[in-house]
Amino acid sequence: ETGVTQTPRHLVMGMTNKKSLKCEQHLGHNAMYWYKQSAKKPLELMFVYNFKEQTENNSVPSRFSPECPNSSHLFLHLHTLQPEDSALYLCASSPRQGLANEKLFFGSGTQLSVL
């Protein structure tokens, strides 16, 4: 148990659907991250929030829209996705982005399938 909870664990959606992924951390951290892991590919960083401000967008298509209402919650809103967006989406948190001894705590991920 890492203290980072993601829901849902699994999601199947059509290309015209709108859905959201949720991440919540109970660690008192101030930085939160979205990562994507596609089949047989390494983990890809998508977005970073530090103290509720977005600090990184790794050239992610606009059909993925992150939201960070407070330091404990992170959402990823999905709309008009493509089948190639099917992947495991991981949330992580850390005390603060950029610290020398920063350690990431990962959630268990949401397995997304786009039909």
Next chain:
Amino acid sequence: AQSVSQHNHHVILSEAASLELGCNYSYGGTVNLFWYVQYPGQHLQLLLKYFSGDPLVKGIKGFEAEFIKSKFSFNLRKPSVQWSDTAEYFCAVNAFEDTGRRALTFGSGTRLQVQP
């Protein structure tokens, strides 16, 4: 449920020492195995991966890992560490479950500190 254990939480070595970080997983089915590294102030990056074939996998920066199926292990090694190897190392397992769905599990990480 599957789990990944990294028994060494904090390792301190001198430069040129040899490194071996342990990783054991509990899942008995088909697995893909990864080592990720996070350098200070940076995000995770892939060090090496194993999907199939030769169980001895070579990665970037002189790292290698050996998949020993009978021991459920995927230990990371480097013959001679450098100060720049100071980082947090994560082992991860991507397992193929009976239902066909995959779940990625990370170990808790090992902090490596290399002293000049």
